[in-house]
Amino acid sequence: MLEIKNLHVDFEGMRGKTEALKNMNLSLNRGEILGIVGESGSGKSITALSILGLLEENAIISKGRILYNGDNLLELSKKNIQALRGKEIGMVFQEPMTALQPTMRIGKQLFNVIKQHRNLSSKETKEAVLHALRDVHIDNPELVAKKYPFELSGGMRQRIVIALAMAAPPNLLIADEPTTALDVTIQYEIINLIKELNEKRGTSVLLITHDLGVVANVCDRILVMYAGEVVESGNTKDVLSHPIHPYTKSLLNALPDSVEPHEPLQAIEGEPPNLLKRPKGCAFSERCHFVMDICKEEHPELKDGGSSHQASCWLEKVIV
Amino acid sequence: MIEISQLEKIYSTGKDCMIAVKTTNLTIIEGEILGIVGESGSGKSTLGKMIIGLERPSNGSITYKGHPLWNKKKYNRVEAGEIQTVFQDPQSSLDPRMSVKDIILEPLLALSKVERKEKGNRERLLQLIKRVGLKEEHLDRYPHEFSGGQRQRIAIARALITDPSFIVLDEPTSALDVSVQAQVLNLLKELQKERNLTYLFISHNMSVIRYMCQRVAVMFKGEIVEVGDTKEIFEHPEHPYTQKLLSSVLTIQNDTDTQSIILK
Amino acid sequence: MQINYSSKTLKSNPIWYKLKQNKMTWVGIIILALIVLFSVIVPLFSPFDPNKIDLVNKFQPPSSQHWFGTDEVGRDIFTRILYGARLSLGVGILIIVIAAAIGIVIGTISGYIGGIVDTIIMRFVDMILAFPNLILAMALAAVLGPNLQNAMIAIAIVKIPVYIRLARGEAMLLKEKLFVKSAETFGINKGLIIIKHIIPNAISPVIIQATLDVGDTILLIATLGFLGLGAQPPTPEWGAMISIGWTYLLTYWWYPVFPGLFLFLSSGALNLIGDGIRDVLDPKSAR
Incomplete structure (x- = not known):
């Protein structure tokens, strides 16, 4: 349904060209929840923005294709992309306030979106608004519909944003750190909500997050990104319980849950590489415990964008 | 080391008043890492700010090694540099x-x-x-x-x-990536042992609290609903809010025997 | 979207980069540099004395000898404009530096300390700002007596409140910043916090405003000069020149037009530079 084929995104900046995304491959099947995990600067958000055509002006897509149901999104006109966003592709971002009109009542906002995308009478649309609010587990939709965004809590706002994103209803939902700004108990509810919408309506979801806990609980498959590249991909269960790439392993080990309180945490020493001057070999080689000579010289590639569990690591290739 | 008794913080704007911290009692023992966990608006940050002098308590007292930290409206530094803070967003x-x-x-x-x-x-x-x-x-x-x-x-x-002898850590790793968070947590723990520091560790992250703190106080709507040994509370939470908080944590439970993920 | 830059690359200077990007700033810098350069060099080589009366050659139109013509007593206008540039630009910059320096100190104290101090200071500021700039400057200059020094004092007094307001606003924002709060937790005194944190962080909008204001101040001096309240004849001050030349506009157009043109060019150039500095100092415009 959604396919990204060796996408390269660079940023032209004052210090030169930053290779923010390098050879990104991804395929999302209908009805699937695909997670992209990575730390800041790993390129996960840039992936989402590329799909939505929302990259900043100084971003250059130097190579690659983004196929949505066979159409290359990168070749669509601005107008067509805009039409696609909202109708076909819904989006939810970290900060719900940015997606809401601060001066318009919730009900009106939903009304407008539904009216625009669905062929309904005004009365039916009003019904649909209440229905949409109920779908995101808002108990008293009549009351909430009359409120302005600032009158609601962060968790409620994010539900409204999800309701708006799902209003069309879209076939694909892109959620970029949808729960990062929320409390744990609310995060739990929002994550369950996304899962439920996926199950009930078959909406495909691309979930972008830094939180391995979130990924473990909702995603069917995940991509692990590091320094603008996918370093490991596979079924959530496989990746998290049998990680191949040393980065994935280290990331899991760095979680405070992974050790007893009296043991030191296994931190990943150092920092991600400077994307202005990418190392010749593997981007993780400088921080890797298992580094070999070849890692510094040659860049390991993923085999394909397919679904099998794999990692871009020389170690795997040597052993297998 | 620090004795908090009957501490209250009420914000009032005109007719409305908002109780940020409800009559709170808490003792911080010298040499321990005491965690305060809660969600946004629970009053955990306000509590920390009253200790470091950024918010004035409405009622009650805080004493540091027996000396009151607040003298009516004025913050009373026992000795400059004794109490320090590390904030969330560096x-x-x-x-x-x-x-x-x-x-x-x-x-x-x-x-x-x-x-x-x-x-x-x-x-x-x-x-x-x-x-x-x-x-x-x-x-x-x-x-x-x-x-x-x-x-x-x-x-x-x-x-x-x-x-300093006492440091308030207000969400010190919440703005950091996991791999970097681990570095900073290790550093904080080592420093605490080396220098025999006392920490008040404020966080919303249950895993971090579990890893860092010997004791923990759970705050909910301005009140400490449960306080005690971290292990004890994590294993047998008594207050329903603590139970809800713990069950909401999304973790990767990696069972070593079966190597399967238990979805919590 | 965060991109990790290593600390090494950040050593290259972003200010220079941003300045290079901004072409209009360069137009401003070049115009101003040329005016300054000419005002320094030309009087050294000019055969004309700016104040020497030569009635035989009065009201000469622009020619190869008198580039911008001569005035009603036969003085070379080009020479007088460049002498005037030293005066107008110098005085304009001096006034603004003084006004901005006083304004930032009072403004940051007012904004950071707050309370009664703030209330009193702001009452004064509001009072001054209630009058139009020009009217107040005129009144003050008239009370103090018509000469250049008094005109400068009058304009400075009129300009200070703008900087107080600006610096106060910045200080009030900075007061809530975590780095100021953390300085408060150390127990260092308020004066030190103002000097170490508030002023250095409040200064860039003040500098931007100051650069934009120099042009305006030159206009104010010129206007006071025009009204006879600033520099007195025969001082070659632009405003005074325009004010007298004005009466000859229809018959000897070059007399008011050339000083006016220079006034326009230099205040325009300063505005362009001010815009450029704003872009450079504003972290949000970072690319």
């Missing part, structure tokens, strides 16, 4: 126009001249920055040249320059 807690060296040495300005000379000498400074994982050449740079983790190391060095 990006905004460091002045962008000051060099790292000036930032780290700044708390010394509150000390007497003699002490300032003694604690601010170059050798001691170099030792300190080395200890927190920075290099000598970093001293002349400015905060924006550093990553989040490095900035937090600068903030930690700044907190340690006066040789």
